[in-house]
Amino acid sequence: MGLHYCYFHLSGEIKLIIMIEKGKIWKFSGVILIVYVIIAGLLIPLKPGIETVEPSYGNAGETMKIQVTGYNTHFKEAGNSLRAWLKWDNGKAIAASEMVALDERRINLTFSIPGNLPENTEVQAVTLLIDSETDGTSVLPSAIFLTQTETVLSTEEVPWVKPANFSNNGMITFPFRNILGETIRNTYFHVPLWFGMMFLFLFAVIHSIKYLRKGDTESDLKAEAYTQTGIIYGLLGLITGALWAKNTWGAYWSWDIKQNMTVVALLIYAAYFILRASFEDPEKRARVCAAYGIFAFSTLIPLLYVIPRLTDSLHPGSGGNPAFGSQDLDNTMRMVFYPAVIGFTLFGFWLSSLQFRYLRLQKLREDLD
């Protein structure tokens, strides 16, 4: 035991070797993964996209001049390779008749809207597609709403085209989502912190069970350390979530069911520490707190996973919002997201093991006194 604490005094290189020898590679993997996530997650640019279209309303049969504002786009640089279409749901599209790039981010497009729109409704939403060699393809669904007074399909010949030969600029990018914008990068911090918190609480509960079965003091201290780190992760998840919510939903706190349930979960674990503080006898404290920890964890499952799915939520995965999956993550994001989950979880385990060693030393001193 004594030797174990000597590592603090050893020089950096020796410490590094000893830690790897002791099978602590996972700690370094955790740190390396987090560094990778911070660098890749913050530096990889967003894919060029369309931010706004002015005006967004038009009528059938007129010549529409619209101004498009792009994000991360290079309209001037693209030059002749620039192409633009308005596309209906049924695949029919018209090409822009005139394109004037004002600067890299703004472009004027002119479309001759046909007199009879290809669908049978009064108001029709059309998708704007812009393609260039420098930027690849950008899509804005429901960019323009077109109104026609006559809903009879005429036989007038319209020069329909089919958008094809899309270019690929070959750059590694994150997807551009209109409301999310740059905040999409928070996916690598907010979500993995939650995954990490759940793993930490799970390990706390495993150590609580171990304590009740074997009765060794170390398991009790480990459960405490994991719970403490779990609460820190929960608070960080809450803060990153609130900042994200401010930028996308418009307020730090929206009384969203998942936000509320998270606060409740943190209250449950805060109560764990109040319970810990109310015992004199360490053996009794360990036993009762282990029982409470297991009981609390079993209410966490309905709290965090069942109830939020029953009510509307602004979060993905409930209330008609798409669940976490193909819609939210593309392959580039996966390359950062999965390492982030693993990295933050490993880092949490390292924090917990440090905290555990601190608690053990503290207990040792108490016992000596």
Add this chain to the structure above:
Amino acid sequence: MKDLHFILLLLRKEFLLEFRTRSAISGIFLYVISTLFVVYETFVKIQPNVWNTLFWIILLFVAVNAMVKSFVQEKGNRVLYYYSLLNPSHVLIAKIVYNTLLLLVLSLLIWGLFIFFGDNPVKDTGLFLLILFLGSFGFSVTFTFLASLVAASNQSSTLLAVLSFPLIIPIILMLVKISAHALRLIQDTAVSGDLAILIAIDLLLCGVALLLFPFIWRD
């Protein structure tokens, strides 16, 4: 069969003790009546959606007050005597059953007094009775188990509220939702699914409490 015998004996003991002193139950009765009186004095007229929330909140506070004393008697020499004599699961089951029945009576009393002072917004009486039972059972499991933890810590009753209120939230959310359906405040198409979730939460907590209680009991 022997298990049932022990549980019934313990249950009989609980009822006898309560019947002899009657201090706890009469205190709770007065608590309920004075709370409702204050509520009606201040609200004057209660809308059904307010009624729904108020009913469950009052029941929650009544439950905390009624159950904080659950393990007060099990202390010192008496606990040693029980410990040598009984299986801890029997003790917990008897306490849970007793507290469920007590809470069921109290919730019926609260409902009755609500009707007496105001009117009865409950449209689906059968469903409401069912969730009164499921609610009483869920409250009883959570509060009884946590009261045993609090009793081990020699702490005041505020600790029970601190520990239990966050834990009771999944149950109370389900109760309020199903009860809103029983009051026809919302048209809940998935009421049987919600009931199933409520029963699942109740049984989950009951199972975990039964598994853990022997460790608390061992003193």
